[in-house]
Amino acid sequence: MHHVPEEWREERSIRGEEDFVTPWQGEEVLFQGNDGVSGTSKQDEEKMTAEGNAELKHRAARGMDQLDKESLMMELTRLVQKTVKSSSWWERRGVDITILGLAFLLLPPAFLLLRSSQTLVCVLGIGLMGVSHAVITVKGTHLASHGSLSESPAWAEIWAVFFIEVCGSFTAKAGVSGHVKLHHAHTNVVGLGDSSTWKIPCLPRTVYLFIAPLAVPVITPLVALGQLKEQPVGPALRTALMVCLGFYSQFWLLIHVSGFQCPYRTLLCMLICRAMFSLPFIHVNIFQHIGLPMFSPTRRPKRIYQMTHGVLNLPRNPLLDWTFGHSLINCHVEHHLFPFLSDNMCLKVKPIVSQFLKEKNLPYQEDTYCSRLRLFYHKYQELMVFAPPITELVGEQ
Numbered sequence: 533m534h535h536v537p538e539e540w541r542e543e544r545s546i547r548g549e550e551d552f553v554t555p556w557q558g559e560e561v562l563f564q565g566n567d568g569v570s571g572t573s574k575q576d577e578e579k580m581t582a583e584g585n586a587e588l589k590h591r592a593a594r595g596m597d598q599l600d601k602e603s604l605m606m607e608l609t610r611l612v613q614k615t616v617k618s619s620s621w622w623e624r625r626g627v628d629i630t631i632l633g634l635a636f637l638l639l640p641p642a643f644l645l646l647r648s649s650q651t652l653v654c655v656l657g658i659g660l661m662g663v664s665h666a667v668i669t670v671k672g673t674h675l676a677s678h679g680s681l682s683e684s685p686a687w688a689e690i691w692a693v694f695f696i697e698v699c700g701s702f703t704a705k706a707g708v709s710g711h712v713k714l715h716h717a718h719t720n721v722v723g724l725g726d727s728s729t730w731k732i733p734c735l736p737r738t739v740y741l742f743i744a745p746l747a748v749p750v751i752t753p754l755v756a757l758g759q760l761k762e763q764p765v766g767p768a769l770r771t772a773l774m775v776c777l778g779f780y781s782q783f784w785l786l787i788h789v790s791g792f793q794c795p796y797r798t799l800l801c802m803l804i805c806r807a808m809f810s811l812p813f814i815h816v817n818i819f820q821h822i823g824l825p826m827f828s829p830t831r832r833p834k835r836i837y838q839m840t841h842g843v844l845n846l847p848r849n850p851l852l853d854w855t856f857g858h859s860l861i862n863c864h865v866e867h868h869l870f871p872f873l874s875d876n877m878c879l880k881v882k883p884i885v886s887q888f889l890k891e892k893n894l895p896y897q898e899d900t901y902c903s904r905l906r907l908f909y910h911k912y913q914e915l916m917v918f919a920p921p922i923t924e925l926v927g928e929q
């Protein structure tokens with residue numbers, strides 16, 4: 533489980549890197565001797581000295597430049613840390629916990645509305661249940677996978693099991709390791725966090741973008757079932773039990789509270805509610821990384837370059853902000869730089885992060901939902917079928 537904010541240790545990890553340039557190194561290389569210039573003609577010597585000085589000056593400049601760049605993440609971390617420390621519990625966790633609580637409060641009226649024989653009332657009930665399901669299974673599972681719902685590690689684990697397994701029908705262990713340990717730790721690194729799990733190259737673009745996502749509620753528990761084989765018996769049994777509990781409780785409530793009599797109609801209602809936000813869910817997941825620079829596992833850039841080049845923000849959208857959370861929509865860059873922050877805190881630090889990146893001439897990538905959809909539709913082969921080209925941020929690492 534991801535409990536310790538690694539970013540707060542950025543300073544230490546940066547200094548631990550092999551190519552870290554200490555403040556005095558830039559000056560030091562300026563005064564290194566010109567080895568190899570003795571025993572040559574005066575003209576050659578002058579030429580070589582000039583070349584040597586140019587090279588040394590270049591190395592010195594590069595050293596100082598690198599020092600500047602190394603400290604960028606530390607500088608930004610300090611600014612964000614200051615804001616987080618001055619924020620109340622309400623801002624840090626309370627707002628998002630309240631939104632999740634409201635999503636659960638929508639469920640009783642949704643089940644009751646479904647009792648009605650009037651079509652419009654039933655549609656309203658399905659709509660409420662779909663919104664509630666999206667908030668709980670997208671925003672809730674995402675925050676729970678990052679351990680952002682509680683400061684206590686034990687509670688963070690309980691929330692992860694509840695949101696990911698009971699509500700999201702997925703394995704908590706696989707969810708956390710796939711999202712936090714792979715996608716976040718190796719964002720856009722080819723073969724690791726390159727979002728390739730979202731690609732189904734055999735599907736034509738219209739099917740992939742507009743029809744296949746509707747099967748997400750069926751595919752998710754099947755994938756979880758497949759993953760159980762790799763887990764020890766105890767946790768595998770718990771996951772199976774939790775996923776069944778989530779399914780059966782909704783099924784039972786639809787029959788006993790909403791008065792459904794036909795099991796097939798009950799299952800269809802569950803599918804409609806669970807698939808209501810599947811299209812934007814798949815879209816958002818591919819729009820914000822695929823098509824942006826991809827990096828080699830052996831020559832990955834520094835963290836701040838990796839995240840600013842490989843992550844994109846969508847504009848604010850009231851419906852998606854509430855259901856998916858800011859960290860997945862308009863604060864995805866902030867979320868990748870500081871993954872342990874809650875949705876509300878990502879929104880609070882957004883002006884600081886965007887201004888900082890713009891001031892330092894680093895990318896702050898933003899695009900609209902429609903523009904990304906058009907791009908993926910027209911360049912589907914290039915983006916979703918072929919292997920992505922690797923970008924090397926020459927001179928920036």
Ligand SMILES: [Zn+2]
Pocket residue numbers: 674678711716867871
């Ligand atoms: Zn995340």
